[in-house]
Structure formats: C-alpha cells, structure tokens
Amino acid sequence: MKKLFTWIVPFFVLMGFFIMLGTELFQHKQDAISSQMLGEPLPVFHLTNLLQPQKEFTSRDLLGHVSLLNVWATWCYACQQEHEVLLDIKENYHVPIYSIDYRDKTEVARAWLIKLGNPYLATGEDKTGEVAIDLGVYGTPETFIIDANGRIRYRHVGRLDQETWEKVLWPLVQKYNKEVTGGPH
Amino acid sequence: MKRLDCKQILYFILLLFCQTSLSIAQQDLYPFTSSLDRDRFQKLSYEVRCITCQNQSLAESSAPLAIDLRQKIYQMVKAGKSDQDIQHYLVKRYGEFILLHPPVNKLTVFLWGCPLLLLGAALIFSIRFFLKKA
Amino acid sequence: MSGVLGQLALVFALLFAVLQSVVPLWGLRHRNPYALACARPALWGQAFCVFAAYFLLTLAFIQNDPSLVYVTANSHPTLPWYYRIAAVWGAHEGSILLWIVLLSAWTLVFQWIHYRDNNSVPVLIVLGLLSSAFLLFSLLTSNPFLISPVLQEGHDLNPLLQDPGFLIHPPMLYTGYVGFAVGFAITLVVLWRQQLDAQWAHITRYWIVAAWSFLTLGITLGSWWAYRVLGWGGFWFWDPVENVSLLPWLSGVALLHVLLVAEKKQAGQSWAALLVIVTFLLSLLGIFLVRSGVLVSAHTFANDPARGVFLLGLFAIVAVISLLIYLRYVTKANINQGVTYYGLSREAWLLLNSVLFTVAMLTVLIGTLYPLFIEVLGLGAISVGAPYFNVVMMPLTGVILLIMGVAPLVHWGAMSWINLWKLAWPNIVVSMTLAIGLSFIFGILSSLTVLGLSLCCWVVLSVLPILRERRHWSMAFAHAGFAICVIGVILAGTYSQEREVRLKLGESTTLGPYVFRLSATNGVAGANFRGIQGRFIISKHGKIITELYPEKRIYVVRDMLMTKVAIHPGIFRDLYIAMGEPLHQDEWSVRLYYKPFIRWIWAGGVLMLLGGIMVLLCHRQESMR
Numbered sequence: 001m002k003k004l005f006t007w008i009v010p011f012f013v014l015m016g017f018f019i020m021l022g023t024e025l026f027q028h029k030q031d032a033i034s035s036q037m038l039g040e041p042l043p044v045f046h047l048t049n050l051l052q053p054q055k056e057f058t059s060r061d062l063l064g065h066v067s068l069l070n071v072w073a074t075w076c077y078a079c080q081q082e083h084e085v086l087l088d089i090k091e092n093y094h095v096p097i098y099s100i101d102y103r104d105k106t107e108v109a110r111a112w113l114i115k116l117g118n119p120y121l122a123t124g125e126d127k128t129g130e131v132a133i134d135l136g137v138y139g140t141p142e143t144f145i146i147d148a149n150g151r152i153r154y155r156h157v158g159r160l161d162q163e164t165w166e167k168v169l170w171p172l173v174q175k176y177n178k179e180v181t182g183g184p185h
Numbered sequence: 186m187k188r189l190d191c192k193q194i195l196y197f198i199l200l201l202f203c204q205t206s207l208s209i210a211q212q213d214l215y216p217f218t219s220s221l222d223r224d225r226f227q228k229l230s231y232e233v234r235c236i237t238c239q240n241q242s243l244a245e246s247s248a249p250l251a252i253d254l255r256q257k258i259y260q261m262v263k264a265g266k267s268d269q270d271i272q273h274y275l276v277k278r279y280g281e282f283i284l285l286h287p288p289v290n291k292l293t294v295f296l297w298g299c300p301l302l303l304l305g306a307a308l309i310f311s312i313r314f315f316l317k318k319a
Numbered sequence: 320m321s322g323v324l325g326q327l328a329l330v331f332a333l334l335f336a337v338l339q340s341v342v343p344l345w346g347l348r349h350r351n352p353y354a355l356a357c358a359r360p361a362l363w364g365q366a367f368c369v370f371a372a373y374f375l376l377t378l379a380f381i382q383n384d385p386s387l388v389y390v391t392a393n394s395h396p397t398l399p400w401y402y403r404i405a406a407v408w409g410a411h412e413g414s415i416l417l418w419i420v421l422l423s424a425w426t427l428v429f430q431w432i433h434y435r436d437n438n439s440v441p442v443l444i445v446l447g448l449l450s451s452a453f454l455l456f457s458l459l460t461s462n463p464f465l466i467s468p469v470l471q472e473g474h475d476l477n478p479l480l481q482d483p484g485f486l487i488h489p490p491m492l493y494t495g496y497v498g499f500a501v502g503f504a505i506t507l508v509v510l511w512r513q514q515l516d517a518q519w520a521h522i523t524r525y526w527i528v529a530a531w532s533f534l535t536l537g538i539t540l541g542s543w544w545a546y547r548v549l550g551w552g553g554f555w556f557w558d559p560v561e562n563v564s565l566l567p568w569l570s571g572v573a574l575l576h577v578l579l580v581a582e583k584k585q586a587g588q589s590w591a592a593l594l595v596i597v598t599f600l601l602s603l604l605g606i607f608l609v610r611s612g613v614l615v616s617a618h619t620f621a622n623d624p625a626r627g628v629f630l631l632g633l634f635a636i637v638a639v640i641s642l643l644i645y646l647r648y649v650t651k652a653n654i655n656q657g658v659t660y661y662g663l664s665r666e667a668w669l670l671l672n673s674v675l676f677t678v679a680m681l682t683v684l685i686g687t688l689y690p691l692f693i694e695v696l697g698l699g700a701i702s703v704g705a706p707y708f709n710v711v712m713m714p715l716t717g718v719i720l721l722i723m724g725v726a727p728l729v730h731w732g733a734m735s736w737i738n739l740w741k742l743a744w745p746n747i748v749v750s751m752t753l754a755i756g757l758s759f760i761f762g763i764l765s766s767l768t769v770l771g772l773s774l775c776c777w778v779v780l781s782v783l784p785i786l787r788e789r790r791h792w793s794m795a796f797a798h799a800g801f802a803i804c805v806i807g808v809i810l811a812g813t814y815s816q817e818r819e820v821r822l823k824l825g826e827s828t829t830l831g832p833y834v835f836r837l838s839a840t841n842g843v844a845g846a847n848f849r850g851i852q853g854r855f856i857i858s859k860h861g862k863i864i865t866e867l868y869p870e871k872r873i874y875v876v877r878d879m880l881m882t883k884v885a886i887h888p889g890i891f892r893d894l895y896i897a898m899g900e901p902l903h904q905d906e907w908s909v910r911l912y913y914k915p916f917i918r919w920i921w922a923g924g925v926l927m928l929l930g931g932i933m934v935l936l937c938h939r940q941e942s943m944r
Contacts, residue, residue: 006646007646010642010646011639011642014635014638014639014642018631018634018635020688020691020692020695021607021613021631021691022631023695024613024691024694024695025611025613025624025627025628025631026624036276036277036278036280037277037278103249103253128253128256129249129250129253130253130256130257132253133250133253133254133257133278134278135278136277136278136279138236138237138250138279139237139250212820212821212822212826212828213818213819213820213821214819214820214821214899214908215819227817231705231706232704232706234702234704240556240558240559240704241556242704242705244551245549245551245553245556247880247882247899247900280699280700281699281700281701281702282699282700282701282702283702284701284702285702285703285704285705285706285707286704286706286707286710287701287702287703287707292693292698292699292701293689293701295685295689296685296686296689296703296707297711299681299682299685300678300682300685300711300715303678303681303682304675304678304714304715304718307674307675307677307678308718310674311670311671311674314666314667314670314671315662315663315667316662
C-alpha cells in the first residue's frame, strides 16, 4: 500500500502540473483585465469639446439614446485602422458615436479628424487621462456601448473590425434600442 | 577666514530655507502636507501594478497610464480616501490583476495559507531529526 | 556565408551529440567496449562544432552580418563592439546557443577531470542526451542562423541590455543553471548503479557547489544590473524570471547541506538524490517558463507556441524518467541505514536547513505559478507581486537565520543542550545589544528591524570562531555572506528615502542631510544614442561631496527612451539620481534616492561566492567508481 502510494502520488502531482502548464500554453490569452464596470452608470465627466472648444462634452450628452463611446488617440496605430469601420457605422448603421480623445494634442487631433473624416457626434479632450481611468481604459482604442439610461453595457478592447461589429456589437445595440422603444421604461 | 564665515552663514541660511517643509512641498512632484499621506501614497504606488507594463508597479514605471494612475491615486489620497477605497476603485475598473499585493479571499486562501502550512509542517517534521537516538 | 556554416555546425553538433549518447548506450547494454569508447571523441566533436557555431555567430555580430535574421534583430552598425559580443545572448535564439555551449563546456570539464575513469562514460551519455535535445530545439524552433530573404540594416540591441552588467550577468547565470546538469547526470547514473554512497555525495557536492557558485554570482550581478539600469533604485523585484533563477538557487542551498550529511555521516542520501534531481528540473522549468511566454514578466522573450511545446515536452520527459529511476532504485540503492541522527548534532541542523530551504523554494514556486493556476481554472486574473513575497519570505528568513546561528556551534555527533548553551549565550547577548544599539543610531526603532538585525549578528558571531580553522572558511564566508546580504536588504528596505521633485536649472533640493543642486544640463551623444545630461552638485553640511551626471537618452534606432542613472556609491549608503521627464523650459522631474547599506546585498552575494570557491579549492581528486 505504502509502495503504491509513493509511486502514484508523485506522478499524479506531476501530471497535474504538466496539464496545467500545457493548458496555459494553448489557452487563448484572454484579456487579463476584467472590468466590473458593466451595468454601471457612465462616470460623470466634463470635457472640452475638441471641435467646438466653447462647448463642453459631458456624460449627460449620452443620455436618452443607445450610443457608442470610442476612446482613441492620434498616436495610436490601431485607432487609424479602426477609423474606417467607425465611419461605416455612422454612414450605414446610424448609431450615434461619441468619443474621447486620449492624451493628445488639440491641433494634431483636429487635423486628424479633418484628414480621415469625423465619425463622431462629439469628441471630448481627455488630456490628463483622468476620464479614461474612470472608465477603466488601459489602452486605445476601446469602444463602449452605452444604453439610453447612460449605463455601460459592453466594452470592446482593441481595434474594432467589421466582423466583430456585425456579430457582437450591432446585435447588442439593436437589443438595447428595443429596450428603449418597447421596454417598460 | 572672514570669507569662510560669511560662506558658512550663508549656507546655514540656505540650509534652513531648504529644510522648511514649505519649500520642500513646493518642489515635490506629489506634494503632501501630511507625512502619513505621503507614506501611504508611496506604499500604494509600489503595490499597484502598471497594467500596460510587463511586470512593474506604478512607482517603477514611466508609462503614460502609470503616470495617470499615480496622479489619480494622488488625488484620492489627498481627498482623504482610505487605502480600501482606492483599492476598491482600482479593482472595479481593472480587476484584481492590478493589485500586486493580493488580498486574502476565496481565490488566494491557498496562496497565503501555503507558506504558513509548509513552514509549520516542516518544523514539525524536523523534530524527528532531533529526537532520534543512535 | 556564416549562416550556412553555422547551421552546418549545429547539424554536425547534433550528430556528434547523438553519437555521444546513443552509441555508448547501446554499448552499455551489449557490453561493447568499442561503442562505449566512442563517447569521448564524439564529445570532442560535439564541443568543437558547438564552439564553432558560437564563434561564427559572434563573428556575424561583430561584422554586423545583414543576412542573418537574428543579427539584424539585435544589432546595428552603430552598436559598440563589446555590446555586439554580448548581443549574441541578447535574445532567445542566441541565449539557447549559449546554453548549449555551456553544457558542452561543463561536459568537457567533467570528462577532463574524470579522464582516467571509465565509469564516467554513462554520465557523458546523459549529458549527451541533454545536448541533443537542446540542439534539436535550437535547430527546429530557435535557429540563430536563419538567413533573411532581404538584407536589413538592423534593429539594434535592446537599450536596457546595453550596460556593462549585461556583459557578464547572463553567461554567469546560465553557467550556473547548466552546471546543475552535471550533478544531475552523475546522480542518475549512481542511482542506476545503486551506489548512493559517501563518494557519490563527495563528488556530486563539488559539481553542485561549482554550479551554485556561478548561479550566486549570476543572480548577484543581475540584481546589481537591475539597480543600475531600471532607474528606480530597486535591487530585487520578485519578477517571475528572477524567481525562476532563485528556485534552483534555494534548492541548491538545501542540497549542498544534505550532501554534506550524506558524505560525512552516510545519512539522508535519498533526500539528497531527490534534491539533485529537483534542482536540475527547476533549471529546466525555468527555461520553459521564461521562453514559452506563459508568465507575464519583464524579461519575456518573443513567444512561439512550438517552443513552449518542445520545452514542456522535454521537461516532462526528463522529469518522468528521472523520477522513475529515482523511485525504482532509491529503495534498493546501497543506503547505509545503520547510522541515524543524533539528538542534538550538526547533521540534524543541516537536515533542518535543507527542509527550510525546500520550504522557501516551494513558497517562491507557488507564488510564481499561482496566477497561472487561477487563470487555467478560469477564475480570473490576479497578480502576485513583490509585496506578497516580502511578507511571506520574512518569517521564513527569520527562522533560517535563527538556526544558521546555532548550526556552526554544533559539532558532528551527539552534543548536550548544556554545552550548546555555554557556546551560544555570549552570542545571544552580544547580538541583541549590538542590534539595539544600531537601530538607535538609525533613529526609528522598529521591532522587526531590530529582530532582523540581531538575527544577522547572531549568524555572523556564530561563524567567527570557525575562522581559526581554515577548512571551515568556506562555510564561514557563505554564512556571513548570507547574513550581510540580509542586513543590506533590511536596512535598504527600511531606511531608504526617495523624493520625486521638479527642479529648475540652478535650483537645489534636499534629501535627508544631502543637498542636490541641478547646476547645468548639456547635450550628449554616443555611438547609437543622443541625450541630455544633468549636472548635479551634491553637498552635505556645506561640503561638496561629489558631482553626478545622470542622463536621459534616446536610442535612435529603436526610438526608445532610457534613463541612465548616476550613483554615488558608498559602503554605508548610495546616492542615486534618475532624471524623469522634462516638465517645462529648463525644468525637470528628478527622482532622488538615498539607499543605505545597499552595497551590502551584493557584497553578501560575493562572500557567498567566495565560500563556494573555497569549497572547490579544497577539492581532493577522486574518481567515480
């Protein structure tokens, strides 16, 4: 009995160890950072509007309709790749997109939007990154779905591509839109 | 001799001036009026992970997000938030991954318990070395 | 050209390594002396090819060969020549080649020392098998001689690695890691022969001490390098890669002490044999963890799943085979069961030490792998960082220091508690008084600091009388080194001061009694960087101590910003300046650190190394049976 024990136990331990390391090797590296902000109200913010500096862009602007909130920066390469998709969403899906320009220079950001086109209803300048932290953003681009009550419903980290938009985000936007029109609210 | 005296007096004044807390606080990148808060801020900076870096705390990183997060923590400390409040705020946004000092909970019972258990077991096990007689 | 030649050399090295292992293995089975005899020449062949490959790669770096992918990824025409030589091990492929080179070197040294000894051939077989595995790994997944389809100019070496510390830290560390393979191979063979006797313990101990000494030096240099390069005055970060190097070191310490018991008292052989195997397996685990990218670490190499699969497979095979051999033969091995432990004796304390260091090793292992464990179970993502390890290792180190201060007083065989007390009580009194006095000097009276310091004094006092006997110097040095290292850690950890300030040109600021004045900033330019250098004049009580020149550099090719710190070193304190970001015109953010006793940490490491070297110098030549 004791002999069996000394033979079997180490090998079970080792097997467990190998299986763990092997799984880790093949496991799709998931986004390590899990936000618990889903379902929470959008943090309150007041930012300078990038294109109309006399106006403010605030969290209240997002109330009353389902919208996308995109966090971007001119120095971020993926944002540039994403931009076309956002323009397409604006043109063909008619979803209001708001945005936060993260740690950027005003002039550069304006020129960027003029050059590439502006998919956003309004853009706030977050020069200190404070709002981004409130949202739990840790890299650009990130895209949030905000429902009509101003709650964060979904968060997409990284470049948004056409496929993800059609398969994941667009159905969600439709769902929350229905809640607004047909729901008990 | 006289010049030296002058120099010394000048220096003494300079020293006094430098050591007043006001001038120090003005120079500090994260000025505090209470040294307790300063220590708290420093400790938190070393215990919060810079999530865009590979494996560094905020204090050890100069990544933009790390600088912003330090600023945020600084403001929260200044606003009188407790360590728990600040950690809660961070965990809510970035998950427990952000805490380099894992809190004791369901997930980490084994992590915190193991060293203690192992040390205890080792010491008990080792008694037999000392009891056995030839 | 060198690409083709280098690959050819690696292929031939693999063929020789197979010749060195498989043919003698067959010969062993069929008792064919000719087949056995081919191990040595094959080893020479293998070593020649491996060294040639390494030489070719170094040459390619010196000439900045634009046709090799690996060279262009890690070098640049503007890189100084000495960093080009070091750039060979600057990334994954080359460091694997370095690993192979060192394995061949260790094997050569082994066969040179045991030249007349025909019984050493099976050890060459085991080492040859390991060489074959790594050569195969290099050729299949990490070929440093890959020829690039287009000629490129080069991406330069990572600026973090462009530091004198990097010239010697990795080779020393790797020499340590690889060195455990020799002890491992000897032990496997001796287990197979069922001769776990005093002679085995004696021979293995020297090989393990040699490897452990290199590892100690490697870790110490690594700590020093991180302190100089990373720019925030830290010396140990509990980064997974650092932990991975600490694992074999800790189990190596445990092992050294059990081997002593096994050699002198013929006890604890099976435990020692297990530790030999575990130590080498930890080295292998380290390669897997670092190279496969499963750990989030500051040091991760580019990850490719094929590498991870290969290394995990290799680790699994070596682990299973060596443990099977262990379990199969350890009970049958000729262990002298007659001698057991005495109540209060050196052997008991040595075994206690080995158990405690094993606990330390397991603690670090669990802490390092725990986030993986949680992630695999799908329970989320957590971090286990420096604060955790500092908390957990503190009591453990305390217990270790406590017994370290007793063990040298105890002699082999039975001893009475009263005799021990007679030897120990002056040490207790002296260490308590000294530590309390010390902490009064430092001002803040923290009970943990006092306890830690008194324990360190306690350890140092226990080895002082031993200095009279030269044959015990190695132990005295190693123990004192450990204590001095811990003193450094305690004092640097407790009494460090730091400030982050904004400084305009000409302004001064203070840190403790020191006044730092930023008197000028100048532009600087090096071969592959340009930057701004600050000139700081540091004075204390009106007297100028020194001038320091920290820099903020930009490495042009990689467009990477680097902080080059300036340090005023001292036995009792370091002053450390790191330039931060420029804030406004002529205004800089600057980090200032006052680090008391930080040099003691590395001095302790060097003393431990000296202890190891002394063991080797006392080596008496003996053959393997």
